Amino acid sequence: MELNLLKEKFKSLYGTEGTMYTSPGRINLIGEHTDYNGGFVLPGAIDKAMYCVIKPNGTPDRIKAYAMDLSEMDEFGLDDIPIKQWGKYIFGVCHEIMKLGKQVQGFDCVFAGDVPLGAGMSSSAALESCFGFAINDMYNLGLDRFQLAKVGQATEHNYVGVKCGIMDQFASCFGKEGSLIRLDCRSLEYKYIPFNPEGYRLVLLNTCVAHELASSAYNKRRESCENAASYIRKYHPEVELLRDATIEMLKEVANEVSAEDYMRAEFVIEEIARMGEACDALERGDYETVGKKMYETHIGLSRKYEVSCEELDFLNDVARQCGVTGSRVMGGGFGGCTINLVKNELHDDFIKRATESYEQKFRIKPKVYEVVISDGARKL
Template sequence: MEALQQAFAQVFGNGEGELFFAPGRVNLIGEHIDYNGGYVFPCALDVGTYAMARRREDGLLRLYSMNFKEQGVIQADLADLQYKEEQDWANYPIGMISTLLKSGYCMTNGVDILFYGDIPNGAGLSSSASIEVVTGAAMNALFNLSIDGKELAILAQRAENEFVGVNCGIMDQFAVAMGRKEHAILLDCDSLDYSYSPLQLADHSLIIANTNKRRGLADSKYNERRKECERALTDLQQNHTLHNLCEISPSDFEQWKDEIGNDVDRKRVRHVVYEHERTKEAARVLASGDLTAFGNLMNDSHRSLREDYEVTGHELDALVSAAQRAGAVGARMTGAGFGGCTVNLVRTNDIQSFMEVVGREYEEETGIRPDFYVVEIGDGVKSLAFHEA
């Protein structure tokens, strides 16, 4: 906190800012489910984005990232907030502030904000949602906007959809805003009903493994998968009253699958229907402390993402296979796919040997050195008072 305060004074001049933190997130199971209206099972992490913020007397926004120092201070006018390519990372906080204003929240002054993030770049742990939510939390506090966590998540999703132009679901922003230490969130992405599920990992740990493969295909394939799901839903709506694919049970799917127009769309729906069941089952088995059953569900999830949804790719498959051979209780890709990260459930005593063996085997297979992060399950967005340091 002292280092951030010193950097803030250096960049923006003397005077203190208020400090806020929003975590990154990982989805434990329930992949590509959020935009199909079903349950997902994310948790907030202990890494994330710090924002130190202070009101100004004029209408300027001045934004600075310690992760992108070479870009200097990025400036925008509160009266004319627009998406601009050259604003780069700053489009996320600018988009959040623009969304707050368009939603009727009153902010008459500009702000200075300094950001620092310890989420690994490009890892798929949702740094974009983290920076949106932490910006919203700072504005909420500085201008007394009285926004609750759920509304903050909805506004952050809107910022990413409408300002940044990424057609994401609600899961990332919800997990970042509403996370709870040592709990996962069972979230219904259709109704936004949710419950907290204790993560009693006992003598096990979660390890995020980064393929270090840039997710070049992820955005285009994400949009393609959404279209395939929408097309299949339209086929099924000819004979059934359905709002989204996650209303379909496995027995419904087996009865109705021939009504889906082509084989590819049918495979996509098979993943969605059975992954949705796995997600609900995961919350049940974790509540009873059955980590072996949870690990099996993770493994089944990856298999379905590889064979039916086809969003894994060579690197993710190599990393998961190496993890399973090295004794992971469960291993699966997490995020959009085509690179990014895997999430692994590993016995705590085996962490060091697991990372050594998987790292070696993955590098031999792909020529890329992976990175590993042993993560703790943290809280959602919060204000950090200096006396807590």
């Protein structure tokens, strides 16, 4: 990302110099579809981020924003709804901060980023966290990173219409170089888990497809999990969410729940256990076990949770054939990326074979993103 261009653009638009802030996108190594079941996730901030240059403009509420990647300007007051879709993120962050009793005044800004859009690396959470952190710091509002993550999540819920969990914003705010974050999605307690994969690389392969099913299928799976938990709760009142259930408890209600709900719940209970095993392996520096768990997650997501697709399964198969340590679909599914833990010496061969064979079969080139675990939101 050419940061000097951002500063120059700000100066040419507003005739002054501003302060620069950044906030990263994220990956999730393991722990998929566990968040809304009260389970654990293992995200990490990456070296791809959103950046903004910003400065108060002396008005009570006028915001002038320039999206450099789109070459688009929007101007709005805090009582107007922005015209541009991207303006709603900035507007929403301002309003959610104001709901916390803090005063936000007018500012000028320019922003851009190198988080790939639609690849499951949470460019929107990076944008919300970048502006949340910047406004908080610029006006000295005293909000902590927990509050800023919740501001970003509330922006998605109330202004963008996406009922997301807290993981993306949390990773963007709390990211730490050389560490993943073991986040308890129910209590929001977290712990940094070391991630120093010497001799390995993290690579995302983007299928460049997005199947239409995604949002309705996501809601259906969420319902399945809630149904299964409600049947288990009849016999085990302490089971609030699937996170509290065991496979034995699920087996007790096998004749009462639909086969589909059973299979979805089975995946989630197994995935929560896998996530714990992967964390233990990381603490020991045992990346081979981590990789094994990633493959198990992919099989579960493909066969039990049924959120994979032909393209994702194909890339996962190629990874296995190339001897890649770990590979799985990352994110909601039905397209997007596989995340791969690859030994350095196998890296070039894997990328070559995966891109060539994928293009031959699907007539489209997958995109390759190398990612490094990095720090969270900050002033530059």
